[in-house]
Each structure stands twice: as C-alpha cells, then as structure tokens.
Amino acid sequence: MFYPDWLFVFVLLGLVSCMTVRADDVASVADDPIRYRGGDISMLIQLETRGAVYRDTEGNPVDIIPYLRSRGWNLFRIRLFVDPSKDFDRSKGAVQDLEEVRQLAKRVKQSGADVFLCLHYSDQWADPKHQTKPDRWKDLSFEELEKQVETYTTEVLQTLKDDDVVPTIVQIGNEITAGMLWPDGQLTGKNESVEFAQLARLLQAGIRSVRSFKTEGPPIRIALHVHGGGQPGVPLWFFKGLENHRLDFDLIAVSVYPSWKDSLDVFAQQARTLVQTYNKDLIVAETGYPYRKNLFVETDKRFMKWPLTPQGQSEFARQLIDILRQLPQDRGAGLVWWYPEAIPLPGLFMYQDGTEGVFDSQGCPLPVIETIGDSNPFDKNKTAGLFMNRF
Numbered sequence: 001m002f003y004p005d006w007l008f009v010f011v012l013l014g015l016v017s018c019m020t021v022r023a024d025d026v027a028s029v030a031d032d033p034i035r036y037r038g039g040d041i042s043m044l045i046q047l048e049t050r051g052a053v054y055r056d057t058e059g060n061p062v063d064i065i066p067y068l069r070s071r072g073w074n075l076f077r078i079r080l081f082v083d084p085s086k087d088f089d090r091s092k093g094a095v096q097d098l099e100e101v102r103q104l105a106k107r108v109k110q111s112g113a114d115v116f117l118c119l120h121y122s123d124q125w126a127d128p129k130h131q132t133k134p135d136r137w138k139d140l141s142f143e144e145l146e147k148q149v150e151t152y153t154t155e156v157l158q159t160l161k162d163d164d165v166v167p168t169i170v171q172i173g174n175e176i177t178a179g180m181l182w183p184d185g186q187l188t189g190k191n192e193s194v195e196f197a198q199l200a201r202l203l204q205a206g207i208r209s210v211r212s213f214k215t216e217g218p219p220i221r222i223a224l225h226v227h228g229g230g231q232p233g234v235p236l237w238f239f240k241g242l243e244n245h246r247l248d249f250d251l252i253a254v255s256v257y258p259s260w261k262d263s264l265d266v267f268a269q270q271a272r273t274l275v276q277t278y279n280k281d282l283i284v285a286e287t288g289y290p291y292r293k294n295l296f297v298e299t300d301k302r303f304m305k306w307p308l309t310p311q312g313q314s315e316f317a318r319q320l321i322d323i324l325r326q327l328p329q330d331r332g333a334g335l336v337w338w339y340p341e342a343i344p345l346p347g348l349f350m351y352q353d354g355t356e357g358v359f360d361s362q363g364c365p366l367p368v369i370e371t372i373g374d375s376n377p378f379d380k381n382k383t384a385g386l387f388m389n390r391f
Contacts, residue, residue, distance in 0.1 A: 018059045018364030033325055036169075036283060036334025037372050038075035038113065039358070041065065042096050044341045045103060046088055050348055052341070054363045064341060064359070069111040072373025076108045077116040077285065077336045079174065080156065082134035083123045089349045094124045098159060105165035114168035116336065118225075118285075119156070119206065121149065121181055126174040128227050131182045142184050142198070146205045149181075153209035161215070169221045171285065172206035175255060177226040177238050192241060200245035207248055222249040225285050229254030230262030230303075235270055239278060251333060252278065253285035256320065258303040259352075264316075268323045275331035282327065284335035288356035289316040291366055295353070310360075314367040321371070337372060 044064070054064040065076065080101045085091040105115045120126040123134045137148055153170075160166055173180040176199075179187040185199040203224065210220050224247070228234030235254050252274050256262045275282050289306065291313040293299075299308070306312035317337070324332030342357035344350055354361065358369050 018055050018057050018362070033327075033330035033332060034321060034334050036075040036114075036116075036336070038073045038077065038116070038334070039068065039337040039340035039372075040077035040079065040116075040118070040286065041104065041108075041341050042077070042079045042118075043093055043339060045100055046093065046095065047341055047343070047345065047348075050345050052343055052345060052363070054341070054343075054359050055365070057365060059364070063107075065107050065113070066111045067365075068340070068358075068369065068373065069113050071369050073113065073369075075114045075116050075168070075334065075336065076104075077118055077171075078104050078108070079118040079120055081120050081123055082152070083136060085124070091124060092349055093351070098156065102159065102163055102165070105160060105167075106163060109165045115160075115165055116169040116171070116223075116285075117156075117160070117167040118171040118174055119153065120174045121152075121206075126176075126180060128175055128177050131173075131176070131178065131180045131186065133181050133184070137181075142201075145181060145184055146201055149202055149205040150209045153206045154213060157209070157213045157220075161213075166215050166217065167220060168218075169223055169251065169283075170206075170210050171223040171225050171253060172203055172210075172249070173225065175225055175227040175286075176203075177228060177234060187241070196241040197245065200242055200247060203242075203247055204245070211248060221251055223251035223253040223283065223285065224249050225253035225255070227255045227260075228262065229256040229270065229284065230258075230264060230267035232266055232270075235274060239274065250280065252280050252282045254282065255286040255338075256284050257287060258289060258305070258316070259356075261300065261303050263303055264319055264323065267320075268326075271323065271327055271332070275327050275329070281331050281333040282324075283333040284320065284324070286338040287317075287320060287335055288338045289313045290352065290355035291357075291360070291368070292355050294355040308355075310366045310368070313356075314371045317368050317371045335372070337368070340369075 053061050056062050078101050079096050081094055081096055084095050084097050088095055108115050122132050124132055140148055179185045179199045181202055185202045187195045207222055210222050226235050226238045256267050271282050290308050291310045293308045306316045340358040342354035343359055343363055344354045344361050358366050
C-alpha cells in the first residue's frame with residue numbers, strides 16, 4: 001500500500017503529546033438555559049479519509065464525536081445536498097449526500113448526542129449569494145417544486161428513521177436571507193409581498209413534511225436560518241417579511257461570524273428583539289473565530305475584537321454564550337460551531353486554512369472546546385484554567 005510522504009509527518013507529530021489544557025470535568029447544571037452546545041461536523045468523514053488525526057490532551061488519537069461529547073457537546077449539525085458533486089476541491093467541500101449523512105448521524109447517535117439536520121435543497125452550497133435549485137428539479141413548475149420539497153423532506157426523514165437516527169432539529173434551507181430555490185423562492189426586493197409569499201409556500205412545504213412525520217420520541221424541532229445575526233436589521237427584516245404567513249416553526253437560527261462583519265453588540269440587541277417579538281427560541285446555527293492568523297480573512301478590528309490566538313477564540317465563544325444566557329425567558333437555545341473538525345491537510349482545500357477549527361494544526365484540542373461544552377462556563381472557579389494553552 002502506498003502512503004504519501006505527508007502522512008509520515010502526521011505520524012511523527014502524533015508522537016508528541018498535546019500539552020494538557022487545564023479544565024475541570026464538564027459538570028451538569030440542571031437549570032442551564034443553553035440546551036444545545038455543539039458543532040457542524042459535516043466534513044468529518046472527508047477529512048478522516050484524507051488522513052486527519054485528532055488527539056486528546058495526552059496526544060492519543062480519538063474519534064472526535066465521542067471526544068467532544070465527553071466535553072459537553074450534545075448536538076452535531078450535518079448538512080445534506082440533493083445530488084452533490086463527488087469532487088471535494090472543485091465543490092469546496094459540498095459533497096455530503098444522504099449516504100454520508102446516514103454514516104455521520106449513526107456516529108452522533110452512538111455518542112449519545114443529538115442530530116441537527118441542515119437541508120440545503122441544492123446540489124451545491126446554499127447561502128445568501130447562491131440558492132441554486134437541484135439539477136433534477138430545475139424544470140419543475142412552482143406547484144411541482146412545492147410538492148417536491150415536501151416529498152424529498154419526507155423521504156430523507158424516513159431514511160434516517162429507518163436507521164434509528166431521527167434528527168432532533170431540522171433546518172429548512174440554509175442561510176435563506178435572500179430566499180431559496182432560485183428563482184422561484186428568491187427575495188430580490190422588487191416585489192417583497194409577492195416574493196415572501198412564494199418563499200413562504202416553499203418553506204411551508206418542508207415544514208408540513210416535518211410536522212406530519214411520525215416519530216417515537218419528541219416532535220422534531222424546525223429551524224429557519226439566516227445569515228447576518230450581527231448585521232444591523234438583517235434577521236429582523238427577514239422574519240418581519242414572513243410574519244403574515246404564520247409559518248409553524250420552533251427556532252430562529254442565525255449565523256454569527258465576526259470575520260463576515262457580524263458584531264456581537266448588534267447580535268445581542270437583535271437577538272433580544274427577535275425572541276421578544278416572535279416568542280421563539282433562538283439558536284446560533286453557525287459561528288466561528290480563528291485561533292491564529294490566516295491569509296484568507298481581512299482582520300477588521302471593528303468586528304474581530306479578540307486576539308487571533310487560542311485564548312482569543314475561546315473568549316469570543318464565552319462572550320457569545322453569555323449573550324445567549326441573558327436572553328429573556330431563557331430563549332437562548334444554544335450555539336453550533338461551524339467546521340470544528342477543520343485542520344490543514346496537504347493538497348486539500350480548507351476553508352480559512354482550518355483556523356476556525358477547535359483542534360490545532362497537529363490535531364490537538366484547543367481551549368474553545370471546553371468553553372463551548374462546559375455547562376456552566378461563567379463560574380470563575382471552574383474556568384480559571386481554561387485559557388492556559390500550549391502556545
């Protein structure tokens with residue numbers, strides 16, 4: 001069997017143990033309002049296949065799902081594309097099909113954590129600038145597309161149910177601030193009332209599928225997700241536009257990225273307004289912050305106020321969780337760190353060079369793992385050692 005030269009580098013690095021990041025064992029606090037603490041691990045199988053190795057604080061290789069679960073992470077988000085490319089680099093990682101989701105979901109459930117399923121309703125990345133219809137749906141009429149959203153959602157849920165991995169949360173669309181399934185459900189601003197009505201019908205098709213799906217446990221919670229949680233007016237405008245359509249969902253989901261000009265001060269204000277206005281829980285479905293400098297992010301001190309160090313990354317997470325804790329009526333449901341498994345691998349495209357992951361470039365755990373997972377991270381006696389690190 002042929003092994004590339006770079007693999008031996010990882011083996012040698014693995015012989016050096018990761019210096020211990022001090023932290024007390026994760027405690028369980030019954031009245032903790034932050035119910036969901038976790039990450040989007042959608043790339044994990046792809047990275048493992050290409051040689052990624054993750055380690056505990058002693059340098060021992062670990063499966064990061066049970067490892068993170070042992071540190072208090074209890075929710076893992078997994079994205080799904082309809083008919084994705086198999087070319088990781090060309091698609092920039094948008095390769096997660098139903099079979100890959102099934103594999104990851106089983107591992108999550110085996111760890112005792114919950115699955116957060118993110119439905120992109122696209123063959124490729126769906127975000128504020130891209131919401132391309134799946135190729136095999138492109139010629140459907142609007143009514144046919146509406147029905148397809150419902151049918152597809154049900155088929156996915158049934159497949160996961162057959163595997164005994166029913167999601168705890170299902171996200172209908174990804175960062176749908178500008179709509180989804182363009183042009184049918186696009187929000188261009190030219191005729192907002194008509195466009196929001198069209199989008200609402202597509203969202204309701206997905207919601208209808210989830211609401212009617214029979215589970216043996218608690219009902220699946222439904223999330224609607226927009227970007228710009230810390231950008232003035234963005235989520236407020238979106239949910240205001242859907243207000244008259246009375247969509248039956250449970251979670252307001254937002255992305256908060258300082259590297260994309262999200263302000264935590266703005267997020268704190270908007271989150272409070274959102275939960276008070278709509279009487280719903282709010283979850284940060286995507287967030288991240290670099291633990292070191294990289295060439296891919298322009299450091300704007302107005303938003304990236306924390307040092308680009310392991311301590312700075314951890315402090316950002318702490319402040320974000322603090323905002324969620326302070327929301328009225330315990331409406332701050334939790335947060336999901338995006339791409340926690342990201343570590344640089346030779347020859348493989350890696351978003352921001354893996355600098356927003358929760359393991360360093362040698363696969364050693366960073367302090368942010370404890371900050372996210374700790375059920376009571378603001379007890380100073382518990383966190384006194386969290387920010388000691390090996391750098």
